[in-house]
Amino acid sequence: MSLYKVLGALLLLFGGVLCGRALCRRAEAGLLQTEGFVALLKYIRNQIDCYLMPVDRILAGCDPGILMACGLVADADLREIKSFSELLDCCELCxxxxxxxxxxxxxxxxxxxxxxxxxxxCDYYIGKLSAERDRLQAELPARRKMIMTICICAFAGVALIMI
Amino acid sequence: MRTVIINREEERTIPAFLEKMLPFRLTDAVRKAAEQPDVGIIEEVRLRRGRCASVTTGGRNIILDVVLGGEEMEGVLNRLCGGSLYAFSDTICRGYITLSGGVRAGICGRAATSSGKIIGVSEVSSIVLRLPHRAPEVGEELCRLIKSMGGRGVLVYSPPGVGKTTVLRGAAAKLASGSCPLRVAVVDTRGELCAGLDMAMMTIDILSGYPRGEGIEIAARTLGAQVIVCDEIGDTGEAEAIMRVHNCGVPLLASAHAASLDELIKKPGILTLHKSRCFGAYAGLSRVSGRLFAYNYEISGWEAANELI
Incomplete structure (x- = not known):
């Protein structure tokens, strides 16, 4: 087997690993974003419970870290966001x-x-989102293994075919 | 009886921020009604579920050819609340929402009650938008009256919709401005009294949203007010707070609903205050026929009111 074929196969395997890691990161990002929204809903609930704060003021006063965890785009102007719907429109959801x-x-x-x-x-949706987050968290290790296995095997298969 | 006439303000229709919250066909109908030559300033816009809307101008009601459905009414209420109905649940249960600019929206519908207390309102059937008007020349008479009372208050009375809030607003502005301004505290429970006031050069303190009794006590004891202005008193609980404040020597300029002095003085809360000599004069307010911001004041002293008891 020529040296080039070996190098090509190794490159394909490396590509498989990279692809797998990218997909794993996306799965983790989805989990982190779900956690972010759970935190945001809890914050909204507390503001309503303690202060009866209107939605636009709740969002304007929210910790930027929570909003970034929810996927809010960097150039979004919080002063223009008056509702939760508008907030979702300004987020990159994964x-x-x-x-x-x-x-x-x-x-x-x-x-x-x-x-x-x-x-x-609020309690209902916090419960639903928390359940979804817990499900994703429980499945994440198995998903990582599955993603990496599939990607590496797929690229290895391609490498074998080409060799 | 003294007549006070002022120039009419050029506020003929709905404020722009409020127009955005209402259906276009309603605002269009209001605009067309306001353009008619015999129609003055729009004072109220009334929305009714399943029935014709109407406007009020100069005490006259004009029916509009606009009928709003249930979903439209719910949508209007949601927009009036800024998409946060829960933030206004307390005031909605008391029958109103106060918007920016001093616009007060009266709300009624199907009440949900618990132990005799209203805990929620659904199926909103009517929304009454009361539009405030700037009338800076109004209130001069009340200012002169309260300054002549020697520490006792003045109570303005009239049926609803005559202009008590407008004259109180004008009087508060006049008392708190000029060469010798007084420290005026306004207990603005419904957010209407101070609407539109340019307060930059006024010695005025505003207690917005405070219940009247507590607000009056705070104004007297902690804000050091020289005059307290308050709208729509009459509750027995408020009467006790007012009496405590009266003992501090702070005069109260207030208003109450009543069609006559006889009806006013017989209200339990007002009678209590009258017997305590909290008010030195009672000013009956009425409009000069067909003219906006033109009022007649029928001033009665304490002795004249006492004869009616």
Missing amino acids: VSEATAELLRKFAGELGTSYRDMQLKI
Whole structure:
């Protein structure tokens, strides 16, 4: 087997490893972003419970670290964001479709009811998102192994075919 | 009876920030109604679920050919609350929302109650938008009156919608400005009294959203007010707070709903205050027929009111 073929196979394997790591990072980012939204919803709930703060002021006063964890783009102007829906539009979401749907539903229900019902709504969605986060966390090690295995095997397979 | 006439302000229709919250066909109908030659300044806009909306101008009600559905009403309420209904649940249960610029929205609908207390309002059936108006020349009479009272207050009375809040606002502005301003504390429970006031050169302290009783006591004891201005008193609990403040020597300029002095003095809270001599004069307010910001004051002293008891 020529030296070039060996080098090519090694490059393909390396590419497989890189691809796998990229996909693993994306899965981890999805988990981190879900955690960010859980923290944000808890913050919103506390502000409603303690101060009955309107949504736009809650978002304006939120810790920038929490918003960045939710995927808020760097050049977003918080002064222009008046609702949770607008916040979602300014985020680069990498969460699962189920989580994204939960967030959209929460955006539709935030601010539409009185205090007690609003707190119950917040608790409901915090519970749902926390369950989703816990599921992702539990599955992450297995997903990492699966992603790396598939990627390396796929690229190894290509390398073998080419060799 | 003294008549006070001032120039009419050029505020004929809905403020721009409020227009954005209302359906276009409603604001269009209001604009067209305001353009009619015999229509003055729009004082109120009334939205009704499933029924025609209307505007009020110069005490006259004009019905608009606009009917809003349930979803539109809910949408208007949501926008009035800035997308945060829970933040206004306390005031909605008391029947109003105060917006920026001193606009007060009266709210009514289907009340949910618990132990006789309103805990929520659903299926909003009417929204009444009261638009404040700047009338800087109003209130001169009240200023002269309260300065002549020697530490006793003045109570302005009239039926709803005549202009008590407008004259109190004008009086508060006049008392707190000029060459010898007084320290004026305004207990602005509903956020209407100080709307539109240019307060940069006024010695005025505002207690916004405070319950009247607590606000009056704080104004007297901790803010060192020389005059306290307050709208719509009458509650027995408020009467006790006012009496405590009266003992501190701080005069109160206030208003109450009543069509006549006889009706006013027989309200339990007002009667208590009258017997304590909190008020030295009662000013009955009425509008000069067909003219906005033109008022008649029917001034009655303490003795004249006492004869009615």
